[in-house]
Amino acid sequence: MRITFHGATRQVTGSAHLIEIGSRRILLDCGLHDHDRLDPNSLNREFLFDPRTLDAVILSHAHNDHIGRLPRLMRLGFNGVIYATHATADITGVMLRDSARIQKEEYSYAKATEVEDLPDPLFELIDVERVIDRLYRLPYSTPTDIFPGLTLTFHDAGHILGSAMVDLQFREEGRDRKFLFTGDLGRRDMGLLPDPTVVSGMDVLISESTYGARTLEPYSVLLKRLHAILARAHRLRGKVIIPAFSLGRTQRMIYCLQELFYRYRVKPMPIHVDSPLANRLTEIHRDYPEAFTPEARRLMDRDPSYFGSRYVHPCLTWDDSKRLNHQSGPMVIIASSGMCDAGRVRHHLLHGLEDENNAVVIVSYQAEGTLGSHLVAGHKQLHVLDRPVEVKCPIFVLDGFSGHADAQDLAWWYSQTGGKVESAFLVHGEPESMQAIAPTLQKSVIKPVLMPEYGSIHEL
Numbered sequence: 001m002r003i004t005f006h007g008a009t010r011q012v013t014g015s016a017h018l019i020e021i022g023s024r025r026i027l028l029d030c031g032l033h034d035h036d037r038l039d040p041n042s043l044n045r046e047f048l049f050d051p052r053t054l055d056a057v058i059l060s061h062a063h064n065d066h067i068g069r070l071p072r073l074m075r076l077g078f079n080g081v082i083y084a085t086h087a088t089a090d091i092t093g094v095m096l097r098d099s100a101r102i103q104k105e106e107y108s109y110a111k112a113t114e115v116e117d118l119p120d121p122l123f124e125l126i127d128v129e130r131v132i133d134r135l136y137r138l139p140y141s142t143p144t145d146i147f148p149g150l151t152l153t154f155h156d157a158g159h160i161l162g163s164a165m166v167d168l169q170f171r172e173e174g175r176d177r178k179f180l181f182t183g184d185l186g187r188r189d190m191g192l193l194p195d196p197t198v199v200s201g202m203d204v205l206i207s208e209s210t211y212g213a214r215t216l217e218p219y220s221v222l223l224k225r226l227h228a229i230l231a232r233a234h235r236l237r238g239k240v241i242i243p244a245f246s247l248g249r250t251q252r253m254i255y256c257l258q259e260l261f262y263r264y265r266v267k268p269m270p271i272h273v274d275s276p277l278a279n280r281l282t283e284i285h286r287d288y289p290e291a292f293t294p295e296a297r298r299l300m301d302r303d304p305s306y307f308g309s310r311y312v313h314p315c316l317t318w319d320d321s322k323r324l325n326h327q328s329g330p331m332v333i334i335a336s337s338g339m340c341d342a343g344r345v346r347h348h349l350l351h352g353l354e355d356e357n358n359a360v361v362i363v364s365y366q367a368e369g370t371l372g373s374h375l376v377a378g379h380k381q382l383h384v385l386d387r388p389v390e391v392k393c394p395i396f397v398l399d400g401f402s403g404h405a406d407a408q409d410l411a412w413w414y415s416q417t418g419g420k421v422e423s424a425f426l427v428h429g430e431p432e433s434m435q436a437i438a439p440t441l442q443k444s445v446i447k448p449v450l451m452p453e454y455g456s457i458h459e460l
């Protein structure tokens, strides 16, 4: 087999790995790089291979950095099947339609402001609809022959709803081989989703490494800290603003709050979810009750619908959103984007940062240069939506709510692989994260663990 790395190499976006087994060419993930979508030189525009030569795409999960270039691939001639779990397929449609809508807006704005050398949008809604037509759904833990002699099995990765590790088994040069791609691995003991599945006996492994250099706080500690923040909001009648990604983090935070209210008898307060995309994605979560742990299901069974406790209020319109600016707390506002550089959360920050009774809770990774990263760094004078704002309310960082395995989780998962992995590659991490976790992974791997570069080819 041969692997070529087309993204998430020594960084965390644009996941895409080309696997060649015999005459078959399969792309694992087709994620968006974190580049300006209208940049004519962006890596998002072209592929280093001809999309027409691919036989299939297999998706690990539906975050944009794993699926966001699929419509571009389609536009450039891809004509094969796209394999995904049932939930990933549902979410992919919603995420890509939203992405096409945002691009259309960005493109119209750029055109109106007469940006020079404006390239075509990366893709349009028609390309998204063609992606949706190509999706083929498979359940977890069900080996399926996708080509003669090539068997695909999805294992639950515990990262977000629908997330999967990709297991490919085949016969090559007279021996049976097993390949595994972790996709993004979840944390253990996080309440809502099950732990990542134990998988062993693989010959070749591609592993994520996002938090390879970090130990995150355990869930019980995170709940206690969140409890204290809610108690403060009750006391001061303040707002708790939680910037959160629409997919995964928003639903996890709703569940944590439900858990505090129901299991730990914390005095409830209204939870306003201010993101149309997040509310749509929460509806999809309700369609997959079997995806959650038995404890989470028991807890959410107390409500008429999952993630919809009587304390959750979706903001459906801009007016609903603006009305919150004039209401007093206590209340929780969960709004996107997770890094505060887009979306409705900026309005809540603009109106909320100068009130010392409020609080901001950072629960997501904040890329350098984003508004969220300035909040985490403790900057007191900021610009939000081009207006100067003084930060008077406290900023709490609870990034342990991440959906990614930390160094301990990765060490646990590697230790159960059987210790005889022939070749392993680290992707989806900054270089320092990879270097920190590589010695741990090496204990289970025969050949030196590699950190491939963009475009590098590996014969195995």
Ligand SMILES: [Zn+2]
Pocket: 061, 063, 159, 184
């Ligand atoms: Zn992810």
